[in-house]
Amino acid sequence: MYEINVNGETRKADVDPGTPLLWVLRDTLGMTGTKYGCGIAQCGACTVMVDGTALRSCQFPIERVGGARITTIEAIEQDEVGRKVVEAWVEAQVPQCGYCQSGQVMAATALLKETPKPTDQDIADAMTNLCRCGTYNHIAAAVRQAAA
Amino acid sequence: MNDLSPLDMSLAAPLVPNEGVANLSRRRFLGGAAGALVLAVSLPAARVRAQAEGAGALAPKPGTRVPAFLEISPDGRVRMFSAFVEGGQGINTAMAQIVGEELDVNPARFEVECAPPSPDHALVNGLRMTGGSFSTRSSYDAMRRLGATARDMMIRTAAGRLKVQDSELTTEDGKVVHAASGRSIGYGELAAEALLLQPKQDVPLRDPASFRYIRKPVARLDVRDKSTGRAVYAIDQKVDGMLYAAVTHAPVFGTEPQALDNEPAVKAMPGVHSVHRLPGAVAVAADSWWRARKAVEALKVRWSEPLRDRLSAVSASFSSQEMLAALKAETAAGLPSETEGDADAAFATAAKVIEADYDAPYLAHAQLEPPSSLARFNADGTLDLWVPNQMPELFQAVAAKTAGLLPEQVKIHSPMLGGFFGRHFMYGPSNPFPQAILLAKATGKPVKVLWSREEEFLNDAVRPLSFSRFRAGLGPDGTPTAISVRTVGEGPIARWFGAIFKNPVDSSAVEGIVEKPYAIPNRKMEFLKVPHPVNIAFWRSVGHSMNDFFYESFLDEIAQAGDKDPYELRLALLKEKPRHLTLLKAVADLSGGWKRGPYDAEGGKRARGVAMASPFGSETATIAEVSIADGEAKVHRLWIAIDPGSIVNPAIVKAQVESAAALGLSSALFEQVVYKDGRRQAKNYDAYKILSREHMPEVHVAIVESGAPMGGIGEPGLPGVPPAVTNALAALTGQRIRSLPIANAKLSGA
Ligand code: FES
Ligand code: FES
Numbered sequence: 001m002y003e004i005n006v007n008g009e010t011r012k013a014d015v016d017p018g019t020p021l022l023w024v025l026r027d028t029l030g031m032t033g034t035k036y037g038c039g040i041a042q043c044g045a046c047t048v049m050v051d052g053t054a055l056r057s058c059q060f061p062i063e064r065v066g067g068a069r070i071t072t073i074e075a076i077e078q079d080e081v082g083r084k085v086v087e088a089w090v091e092a093q094v095p096q097c098g099y100c101q102s103g104q105v106m107a108a109t110a111l112l113k114e115t116p117k118p119t120d121q122d123i124a125d126a127m128t129n130l131c132r133c134g135t136y137n138h139i140a141a142a143v144r145q146a147a148a
Numbered sequence: 149m150n151d152l153s154p155l156d157m158s159l160a161a162p163l164v165p166n167e168g169v170a171n172l173s174r175r176r177f178l179g180g181a182a183g184a185l186v187l188a189v190s191l192p193a194a195r196v197r198a199q200a201e202g203a204g205a206l207a208p209k210p211g212t213r214v215p216a217f218l219e220i221s222p223d224g225r226v227r228m229f230s231a232f233v234e235g236g237q238g239i240n241t242a243m244a245q246i247v248g249e250e251l252d253v254n255p256a257r258f259e260v261e262c263a264p265p266s267p268d269h270a271l272v273n274g275l276r277m278t279g280g281s282f283s284t285r286s287s288y289d290a291m292r293r294l295g296a297t298a299r300d301m302m303i304r305t306a307a308g309r310l311k312v313q314d315s316e317l318t319t320e321d322g323k324v325v326h327a328a329s330g331r332s333i334g335y336g337e338l339a340a341e342a343l344l345l346q347p348k349q350d351v352p353l354r355d356p357a358s359f360r361y362i363r364k365p366v367a368r369l370d371v372r373d374k375s376t377g378r379a380v381y382a383i384d385q386k387v388d389g390m391l392y393a394a395v396t397h398a399p400v401f402g403t404e405p406q407a408l409d410n411e412p413a414v415k416a417m418p419g420v421h422s423v424h425r426l427p428g429a430v431a432v433a434a435d436s437w438w439r440a441r442k443a444v445e446a447l448k449v450r451w452s453e454p455l456r457d458r459l460s461a462v463s464a465s466f467s468s469q470e471m472l473a474a475l476k477a478e479t480a481a482g483l484p485s486e487t488e489g490d491a492d493a494a495f496a497t498a499a500k501v502i503e504a505d506y507d508a509p510y511l512a513h514a515q516l517e518p519p520s521s522l523a524r525f526n527a528d529g530t531l532d533l534w535v536p537n538q539m540p541e542l543f544q545a546v547a548a549k550t551a552g553l554l555p556e557q558v559k560i561h562s563p564m565l566g567g568f569f570g571r572h573f574m575y576g577p578s579n580p581f582p583q584a585i586l587l588a589k590a591t592g593k594p595v596k597v598l599w600s601r602e603e604e605f606l607n608d609a610v611r612p613l614s615f616s617r618f619r620a621g622l623g624p625d626g627t628p629t630a631i632s633v634r635t636v637g638e639g640p641i642a643r644w645f646g647a648i649f650k651n652p653v654d655s656s657a658v659e660g661i662v663e664k665p666y667a668i669p670n671r672k673m674e675f676l677k678v679p680h681p682v683n684i685a686f687w688r689s690v691g692h693s694m695n696d697f698f699y700e701s702f703l704d705e706i707a708q709a710g711d712k713d714p715y716e717l718r719l720a721l722l723k724e725k726p727r728h729l730t731l732l733k734a735v736a737d738l739s740g741g742w743k744r745g746p747y748d749a750e751g752g753k754r755a756r757g758v759a760m761a762s763p764f765g766s767e768t769a770t771i772a773e774v775s776i777a778d779g780e781a782k783v784h785r786l787w788i789a790i791d792p793g794s795i796v797n798p799a800i801v802k803a804q805v806e807s808a809a810a811l812g813l814s815s816a817l818f819e820q821v822v823y824k825d826g827r828r829q830a831k832n833y834d835a836y837k838i839l840s841r842e843h844m845p846e847v848h849v850a851i852v853e854s855g856a857p858m859g860g861i862g863e864p865g866l867p868g869v870p871p872a873v874t875n876a877l878a879a880l881t882g883q884r885i886r887s888l889p890i891a892n893a894k895l896s897g898a
Pocket of ligand 2: 096097567
């Protein structure tokens with residue numbers, strides 16, 4: 001049995017040690033806003049914040065979570081920066097299919113928490129999640145707007 | 149899918165095979181039965197009943213029964229049951245705009261979902277599907293009329309309540325208003341009574357000059373949910389008591405599981421409920437998907453031997469290279485796909501003749517949501533199925549056969565799609581839902597099957613590998629006088645809709661090569677069908693995805709052979725085509741005036757290429773700007789002018805064109821499904837490279853509304869991109885790319 005801190009609450013999860021945080025969130029805790037895309041830390045659909053840093057949860061086993069604070073997309077609007085990011089996403093009409101966008105919003109929020117005024121290079125370095133719908137330009141515009 | 153002409157449903161006689169789906173081997177499922185399965189849907193249940201009961205029992209014309217589409221709640225919110233499924237193309241918003249315009253309700257107050265199977269929604273030439281870039285153009289008139297009819301029902305109901313004449317009433321964003329007395333009633337209060345009225349025929353439509361929502365960049369209805377993780381996809385579905393299932397498919401397509409060497413050990417793994425053999429696959433059901441996956445991957449499976457016959461099945465030595473060589477080596481005559489003038493005579497007298505072979509690889513859809521399906525048998529004998537799909541009625545019919553039920557006993561839920569690009573049509577063994585049904589039956593519990601990304605890359609149905617041989621004759625002034633193209637291969641229409649579309653020349657194999665607008669007087673195009681042993685699919689823009697690359701690249705080769713600028717040559721060949729000419733000039737203007745280059749720019753030399761395409765009822769003209777860095781092609785900017793005739797939402801049109809362009813560029817630069825020794829090589833995004841942010845160019849889109857009949861939007865942005873890029877590379881380096889992806893070529897540097 002593991003106890004982890006998700007969005008400020010202590011949650012219990014009776015899972016095997018190697019279980020990726022992604023599947024604990026989705027299947028054990030029923031928080032399906034965090035998405036599965038590749039399982040090998042390639043696409044970023046599963047991005048969450050761990051102690052404020054963007055992390056691909058599909059490659060983060062539960063036994064390594066310990067006392068870290070996990071923030072998922074479900075709580076994004078409770079975060080001041082996250083709220084700004086969401087507003088910018090809506091304003092720029094970023095999502096198409098939307099499947100990658102939980103991860104994109106998490107990555108953008110983590111970037112802006114760390115670097116409130118990112119350069120284009122900062123954005124390029126931090127926003128590496130895949131989007132099969134090709135919303136990359138809208139994403140960059142929304143990040144710039146959220147930072148403005 | 150350009151020519152989805154009206155279908156004669158009465159031809160669609162043979163239905164599903166008697167032995168049922170569960171007993172079919174995977175190979176039979178694909179090979180023999182699948183074509184017939186498709187037909188099951190083309191005769192919707194209501195139509196069958198209507199035929200049995202006589203003409204009087206015919207269901208109402210699709211798109212006319214208001215309550216099948218609209219529900220208005222007391223607070224005035226409109227719930228719309230759309231014929232189409234939303235997968236990123238913005239169709240829910242477009243539907244709300246079209247209906248909202250005529251109904252007189254702000255589209256922002258719509259909630260749109262995909263309707264369950266019903267003949268009311270067969271809006272694409274009597275068929276229901278989300279594909280072929282058909283949704284808006286096929287339903288635009290019907291949905292306007294539906295909105296207007298519903299508005300009229302509101303007015304008539306209000307007239308009765310207010311005891312006034314209909315003609316004294318107007319509407320104002322969700323209310324019926326009696327201006328003379330200042331009274332008004334909200335639609336929400338009227339709806340229950342109003343929607344029961346007999347609809348009037350020929351209610352007048354709004355004057356387009358007064359449109360408030362159509363042709364405006366109305367905000368998409370789903371962006372907030374999709375920006376906050378609240379959008380729900382098939383993969384997110386959950387029901388009480390559900391088991392999770394993971395599968396491993398046969399390593400070589402068409403082989404079957406024979407023995408499981410360690411079944412007891414796997415059954416004893418934590419959380420495992422049961423171990424199953426399925427057609428062409430093995431499965432484990434468990435209390436979590438992670439445990440199911442661990443267990444199924446631990447299974448030691450002995451598979452049957454691959455068939456040996458070379459290209460009629462995937463043999464143990466099958467390779468995409470071998471397949472391409474076979475297409476090239478075919479010598480049999482093809483069937484004419486387009487003939488004009490006398491090409492043979494023109495070639496005989498040509499001052500110059502050039503020839504080139506073009507090919508493009510198998511491609512995966514690689515939509516970001518891995519496919520899943522959830523099946524639940526209910527106590528009353530019905531089946532609920534949550535399934536990503538582009539054709540609810542067809543999925544219902546095949547699900548019913550798989551489950552041994554009647555179609556009306558199967559409730560199809562069509563969740564939002566996490567990208568599709570053609571992925572979610574009926575592809576036999578490439579759909580997970582039959583597995584969910586079989587497992588739910590076997591376990592007696594609801595089962596959600598999810599394919600891992602690896603299983604998806606190995607079992608997705610692929611865009612067919614393609615080959616065409618081009619030949620052109622030029623006159624003494626360098627103008628092309630003749631062109632011939634021989635296309636060898638197979639398209640997805642014949643594979644999946646062959647029993648409906650009987651034309652032996654598969655339009656999905658030759659579109660983009662035939663019906664080009666250029667005035668080359670003598671043309672001889674032919675198609676030779678050579679089926680692929682692998683499962684093939686529709687892939688965003690279908691035949692255009694490779695054929696426009698072939699044709700438009702070769703047209704640049706013609707220009708070069710005739711010593712002409714490729715833009716000028718296109719202008720000359722389009723002299724008699726005002727629509728195309730306008731568009732070509734529009735894209736040149738958008739890019740700041742045509743310049744081919746090479747020219748100096750920041751970071752080194754750049755050059756531009758141009759290409760045109762006529763996909764899905766729309767026209768496009770594309771210019772790409774490229775450079776080469778570290779031996780890799782770098783695309784800086786794309787300019788795309790699109791003429792879809794007329795539009796509904798300019799912001800969505802631009803977003804879709806940009807999205808399609810990104811996919812086109814991705815395919816041009818990187819993508820390929822490679823078979824070696826009977827197996828696919830890439831299992832995940834690390835090996836199947838798709839366009840990432842670092843390769844995304846600036847994209848500039850201009851919409852030209854010529855007023856021609858409305859064309860498609862979801863796919864047309866794609867086909868012009870690969871040839872514009874390779875034409876630009878040729879301008880930069882002199883090197884002609886005739887085989888995609890570009891990553892396979894050694895670029896010679898600027
Ligand atoms: S699912 Fe974790 S990075 Fe793709
Ligand atoms: S919006 Fe579809 S994958 Fe990004």
